[in-house]
Amino acid sequence: MSHHLLLDDVHFRYGARAVLSGVSLRLARGEVLGLVGPNGAGKSTLVRTALGLARPASGRVQLDGVDLSRIAPRERARRMAYVPQSSPVSFPVTVFETCLLGRTPHMGATPKPRDIAIVEEMLERLRLQDFAFRSMGELSGGEHQRVMLARALAQETELIVLDEPTSALDIGNQLFTLRVVADIARERRVTAVIAIHDLSLAARFTDRLMLLHHGRVEAEGAWEETLTEATISRTYGVQAEIGLLRGVPVFAPYEALT
Amino acid sequence: MTVLHRPQDPSLDMARQYRAHGRRAIVIILASLAGLILIAGSVAVMGIAQTGIGTLFAVIAEKASFGLLTANADPQQTRVLIHLRLPRVVMAIIAGAALSLAGVLMQAITRNPLVSPYTIGVSSAAAFGASIAIMFGVGFTSVGIYFVPLTAFLFALGCATLVFSMAWLRGMGAQTMILTGIALMYLFSAMTAAVQFVATQEQLARVVHWTFGSLNGVRWDAVAIAGVTVALVLPLAQLRAWQLNALTAAGDDVARSLGINVALLRGQAVVFSVVVSAVVISFVGVIGFVGLIGPHVARLIIGGDHRFLLPFSAICGAMLLLLADTAGRLVFSPTVIPVGIVVAFVGVPLFLHLILSRRSEYYA
Numbered sequence: 001m002s003h004h005l006l007l008d009d010v011h012f013r014y015g016a017r018a019v020l021s022g023v024s025l026r027l028a029r030g031e032v033l034g035l036v037g038p039n040g041a042g043k044s045t046l047v048r049t050a051l052g053l054a055r056p057a058s059g060r061v062q063l064d065g066v067d068l069s070r071i072a073p074r075e076r077a078r079r080m081a082y083v084p085q086s087s088p089v090s091f092p093v094t095v096f097e098t099c100l101l102g103r104t105p106h107m108g109a110t111p112k113p114r115d116i117a118i119v120e121e122m123l124e125r126l127r128l129q130d131f132a133f134r135s136m137g138e139l140s141g142g143e144h145q146r147v148m149l150a151r152a153l154a155q156e157t158e159l160i161v162l163d164e165p166t167s168a169l170d171i172g173n174q175l176f177t178l179r180v181v182a183d184i185a186r187e188r189r190v191t192a193v194i195a196i197h198d199l200s201l202a203a204r205f206t207d208r209l210m211l212l213h214h215g216r217v218e219a220e221g222a223w224e225e226t227l228t229e230a231t232i233s234r235t236y237g238v239q240a241e242i243g244l245l246r247g248v249p250v251f252a253p254y255e256a257l258t
Numbered sequence: 259m260t261v262l263h264r265p266q267d268p269s270l271d272m273a274r275q276y277r278a279h280g281r282r283a284i285v286i287i288l289a290s291l292a293g294l295i296l297i298a299g300s301v302a303v304m305g306i307a308q309t310g311i312g313t314l315f316a317v318i319a320e321k322a323s324f325g326l327l328t329a330n331a332d333p334q335q336t337r338v339l340i341h342l343r344l345p346r347v348v349m350a351i352i353a354g355a356a357l358s359l360a361g362v363l364m365q366a367i368t369r370n371p372l373v374s375p376y377t378i379g380v381s382s383a384a385a386f387g388a389s390i391a392i393m394f395g396v397g398f399t400s401v402g403i404y405f406v407p408l409t410a411f412l413f414a415l416g417c418a419t420l421v422f423s424m425a426w427l428r429g430m431g432a433q434t435m436i437l438t439g440i441a442l443m444y445l446f447s448a449m450t451a452a453v454q455f456v457a458t459q460e461q462l463a464r465v466v467h468w469t470f471g472s473l474n475g476v477r478w479d480a481v482a483i484a485g486v487t488v489a490l491v492l493p494l495a496q497l498r499a500w501q502l503n504a505l506t507a508a509g510d511d512v513a514r515s516l517g518i519n520v521a522l523l524r525g526q527a528v529v530f531s532v533v534v535s536a537v538v539i540s541f542v543g544v545i546g547f548v549g550l551i552g553p554h555v556a557r558l559i560i561g562g563d564h565r566f567l568l569p570f571s572a573i574c575g576a577m578l579l580l581l582a583d584t585a586g587r588l589v590f591s592p593t594v595i596p597v598g599i600v601v602a603f604v605g606v607p608l609f610l611h612l613i614l615s616r617r618s619e620y621y622a
Binding site: 048051053073075076077078080081082088089091092093096097098102104105107110117119120123129132133136148155 | 271272273275276277279365369370371497499500501503504506507508509511512514515516517518519557558561562563565
């Protein structure tokens with residue numbers, strides 16, 4: 001079977017420090033993968049490698065069976081989008097202008113009515129229409145993060161990679177935002193990789209989890225198999241109670257292991 | 259909120275408001291361009307030798323028609339206009355536009371509102387080049403009047419090449435560029451000071467005068483060289499306006515994920531910025547601050563979309579330098595204050611006012 005996104009035995013190092021050591025990943029079209037693991041496990045590097053923003057020391061990264069390095073940057077940008085953990089705001093730009101940037105790989109010098117219509121749709125979908133002409137500098141952290149997601153969705157790609165898309169959001173907005181991502185993935189058969197710290201949200205909104213630890217895959221599969229008391233204590237160094245409340249997976253860390 | 263942005267009207271759809279915003283931006287650009295031309299015409303006839311606006315039109319008509327129309331103007335007035343006032347006014351516009359354009363490009367690619375072409379050492383390198391040309395220039399008369407500007411230009415390019423190579427070695431990051439530039443700026447300033455230390459009184463006076471920046475005695479050939487440079491660079495920069503939007507609004511990684519070759523864009527913008535600023539500095543000396551404040555004024559009025567910001571920054575810089583030079587000519591007439599000094603006196607209070615009044619969304 002052909003994979004939509006394939007990472008095969010990827011190694012990555014910063015100087016002498018190995019960040020990824022032989023990570024492999026296979027995603028089918030439309031699949032949503034949650035990437036979990038403690039700080040420094042290599043999640044962000046894996047995300048950047050999957051997008052072609054970081055070049056692995058060895059190993060293959062392929063989109064639909066073609067090496068990422070062989071796909072022209074603009075073509076790549078039409079097929080995969082990126083939501084970073086945070087992005088800098090140094091100059092006054094409006095929310096609408098920021099979202100329009102998602103149309104960059106599809107447009108010429110200036111946006112067409114279709115580009116503007118898509119941005120309008122995405123801003124409404126993420127309930128940002130009332131902020132459309134605010135300056136990005138005036139937004140709260142959570143609003144800012146939703147704009148970043150709206151921009152990536154306006155890119156209309158077949159693959160979207162999100163790095164901590166909910167880290168600045170309150171619990172209501174976390175549920176809302178991940179619901180939007182999951183819905184769009186299902187409606188449009190968009191493949192998604194979501195690096196996320198919240199284990200409950202990770203288990204609930206993804207088809208499959210990958211648990212990273214020290215740059216290696218510690219466990220992979222359905223959330224029940226990936227996040228067990230044993231794997232959580234090995235990777236996070238905490239004892240946690242795992243349960244279901246109204247069918248929602250809940251993780252309660254109660255003791256840090258020393 | 260910039261001056262241009264209106265409060266959002268919930269009864270209008272977003273698309274219509276976005277397009278209205280673009281139309282307003284174009285109107286502002288055209289109106290300010292018309293204003294600039296009007297002001298240029300008015301200040302050209304102001305000065306010790308009184309000339310009328312009618313004389314100005316007649317003289318321009320005669321030159322523009324290659325003598326088919328005759329001006330019948332007083333030859334003395336004609337000479338003042340053609341050889342003193344007009345080159346000076348036109349050079350003020352070109353220099354202001356060039357420095358401000360260079361500033362907006364540098365600020366975009368470093369994502370840093372405090373950066374100007376001077377931050378990467380271009381001006382101090384040019385000042386050093388000019389100083390040693392003034393000191394040791396005797397005997398190199400084959401290039402004549404171009405010797406000082408040419409040396410200044412070559413040093414500015416040399417400095418920019420150094421900054422560029424360092425940044426290139428480190429992956430074209432913004433921080434390397436700023437830090438290397440600041441280091442070189444101090445180095446060249448120290449070397450200029452060393453040159454001044456051993457200079458004679460007369461040489462020292464010329465070096466100091468050069469570092470003030472002045473439009474005194476600007477000639478048409480300098481105007482033409484600087485004008486052609488700006489006319490070439492502005493459209494090339496304009497073609498990259500949308501890419502600059504992506505880089506300023508979202509950062510390197512997101513810009514790359516949008517298909518933009520960030521290292522190439524940064525390289526191109528540095529070259530554009532260095533070339534326009536170095537050409538201008540070489541002819542008129544170090545005129546600080548326009549490259550910093552021009553883009554800020556423009557951004558506060560028209561917003562951060564570089565499709566509008568690039569041309570409007572050029573217009574704002576031109577306006578600022580023209581007004582500053584006119585003030586320098588007229589306020590203590592017949593003494594002419596170098597424009598570099600006036601710009602600082604006019605610019606700093608304006609700049610502080612902008613920071614205080616717009617602080618909340620802008621310098622958060």
